[in-house]
Amino acid sequence: MNVERMPNHAASGEVVVSGIAVGKTFADGTVIALDNTTFEIKRGSFVSLVGPSGCGKSTLLRLISGLITPTSGQISVHDTPVTGPRRDISMMFQKATLLEWRTSLENVLLPTEIAGTPTKADKNRALDLLKLVGLGDFAFSFPAQLSGGMQQRVALARLLQTGADILLLDEPFGALDEFTRERLNTELMRIVAEVGATTIFVTHNISEAIFLADQVFVMTSRPGRVAKIVDVDLERPRPLSIQTSPEFNRLVEDVRVTLGAV
Amino acid sequence: MPDSRPSRGYRFLDAMVRFVPHLVLLIVLLCLWEAAVATGMITSIMIPRPSAIGGAIVELYVTKGTIYKHFFITLTEAVVGFCIGAAIAVSLAVCSSLSDVFKRYVIPYAVVLNVTPGIALTPVVIAWFGYGMGSKMALAAILCFFPIFVNTLTGLVQIDEDREELFKSLGANNTQIFTKMRVPAALPLMFAGLKIGLTTALIGAVVAEFAQATDGVGVLMSRFSFQLNMAASIATLLSMTVIGLLLFYTMEFLDDRIVFWRRESRRAAASRARARSWQSQIGK
Ligand SMILES: Nc1ncnc2c1ncn2[C@@H]1O[C@H](COP(=O)(O)OP(=O)(O)O)[C@@H](O)[C@H]1O
Ligand SMILES: [Mg+2]
Numbered sequence: 384m385n386v387e388r389m390p391n392h393a394a395s396g397e398v399v400v401s402g403i404a405v406g407k408t409f410a411d412g413t414v415i416a417l418d419n420t421t422f423e424i425k426r427g428s429f430v431s432l433v434g435p436s437g438c439g440k441s442t443l444l445r446l447i448s449g450l451i452t453p454t455s456g457q458i459s460v461h462d463t464p465v466t467g468p469r470r471d472i473s474m475m476f477q478k479a480t481l482l483e484w485r486t487s488l489e490n491v492l493l494p495t496e497i498a499g500t501p502t503k504a505d506k507n508r509a510l511d512l513l514k515l516v517g518l519g520d521f522a523f524s525f526p527a528q529l530s531g532g533m534q535q536r537v538a539l540a541r542l543l544q545t546g547a548d549i550l551l552l553d554e555p556f557g558a559l560d561e562f563t564r565e566r567l568n569t570e571l572m573r574i575v576a577e578v579g580a581t582t583i584f585v586t587h588n589i590s591e592a593i594f595l596a597d598q599v600f601v602m603t604s605r606p607g608r609v610a611k612i613v614d615v616d617l618e619r620p621r622p623l624s625i626q627t628s629p630e631f632n633r634l635v636e637d638v639r640v641t642l643g644a645v
Numbered sequence: 646m647p648d649s650r651p652s653r654g655y656r657f658l659d660a661m662v663r664f665v666p667h668l669v670l671l672i673v674l675l676c677l678w679e680a681a682v683a684t685g686m687i688t689s690i691m692i693p694r695p696s697a698i699g700g701a702i703v704e705l706y707v708t709k710g711t712i713y714k715h716f717f718i719t720l721t722e723a724v725v726g727f728c729i730g731a732a733i734a735v736s737l738a739v740c741s742s743l744s745d746v747f748k749r750y751v752i753p754y755a756v757v758l759n760v761t762p763g764i765a766l767t768p769v770v771i772a773w774f775g776y777g778m779g780s781k782m783a784l785a786a787i788l789c790f791f792p793i794f795v796n797t798l799t800g801l802v803q804i805d806e807d808r809e810e811l812f813k814s815l816g817a818n819n820t821q822i823f824t825k826m827r828v829p830a831a832l833p834l835m836f837a838g839l840k841i842g843l844t845t846a847l848i849g850a851v852v853a854e855f856a857q858a859t860d861g862v863g864v865l866m867s868r869f870s871f872q873l874n875m876a877a878s879i880a881t882l883l884s885m886t887v888i889g890l891l892l893f894y895t896m897e898f899l900d901d902r903i904v905f906w907r908r909e910s911r912r913a914a915a916s917r918a919r920a921r922s923w924q925s926q927i928g929k
Contacts, residue, residue: 482808
């Protein structure tokens, strides 16, 4: 039996992120970005948020990260209400957002610098993370010397450097070409399993959402809400070819019907 | 990474070869000028022959060496004035970027200073600071203030939403946001302002010398012009060109090193330097 990693919602029952009746409105209440959403995310699990654009995926992620506060309801992380950005949560965006005057290594070290003075161990860890994302040879390159995919890998290493055990990724590879995206997705799966982080991943690609996740939160718009939670009981590690299996296609169908039904 | 740049010697030769046509053009123009004066097409009292200017250059710069004292005085006036003006401009820009209230109160004065022709302040500045170098530095400082202030402020207040969000999500405080994000992001624009400011500072120093002074290339030049010694006057003018070039390329050099990330050649050099310093610190 594969003891390395089982679908985690089965392996461990502890809830690390939860939301109770969470709502968020913008523009004096005229735009309901997220409506009355309740959910639980368990330790070490990989959750995908999928839905059409404008359905509140980024809003939900930003609420969990503490960048914005809910209009109603409450979000808790490790049983404490989220009131602002916190060290055990880290976020990655669609754009790499690297500082162009810093090398890859210095960009990865940014979170450590903000938290305090980086030690020798921190610096070695940053280099190890760059190796982990396959950029060991580009540690001293500047962002302008890297391709879009490589920049996004640096951003991923920076995300991991925070040491946060809850990782939020907002369409992290959405701006990359299909091939690069597929490869990075596979690596992301391997890496988060390796560090044992709880991961929330936003995408508008149904196959991608299912392929990566233990649970898919299917979101619909107007008002934005989680319409259905689909459990993905596919064995890990998952080869790319799993996407042609009948079981996988059944899940895709399930998500598609939910999205189309509203 | 293999070093694919051509060798130093080759690059030097290449630069020399490219320089030749420019040199030929310059010589042709000078010959035409010489011929025009020699044939009487131009009166030599107003416009001297290039050969006469050459003679004046030799006298001023080599045999008598009169120019050097004045050269360094003007250079000092321009540089000190620039440093004072730049220090005030950058400080006010930083304060304005940190406080909207401060900005609201400072901007009107900066605008008034800008729309008033700075050179028109010359008599006032000389009355305040005297005939010595002080008044030249003051006018240089006043003239370079505005371009540096505006460019630095524009650089500091530009907002990159994604970066703001990144820093906020990492729990950065305002000081960290300022030093690690705002300031480096503002450097390219700040240097653009400094380059303009350095040029206007030199104008300020020379104009104040023209108005009233005892030393400096401006004084020397107006003295020669009054004597209708146009050859010496133009030879002196060349020293201002030299000061201008000196200041401009010093700034270019600093810009290139400090804001290194815009040019690939500089990025590559910086990248190698970072790798080396890592090796000495951590590697082994
Ligand atoms: N800061 C904001 N101000 C006003 N409206 C916003 C803001 N952020 C998001 N919205 C609105 O909320 C809705 C959900 O946005 P978002 O969460 O970004 O969707 P998604 O990420 O799923 O594409 C959209 O209708 C969007 O226009
Ligand atoms: Mg979004």
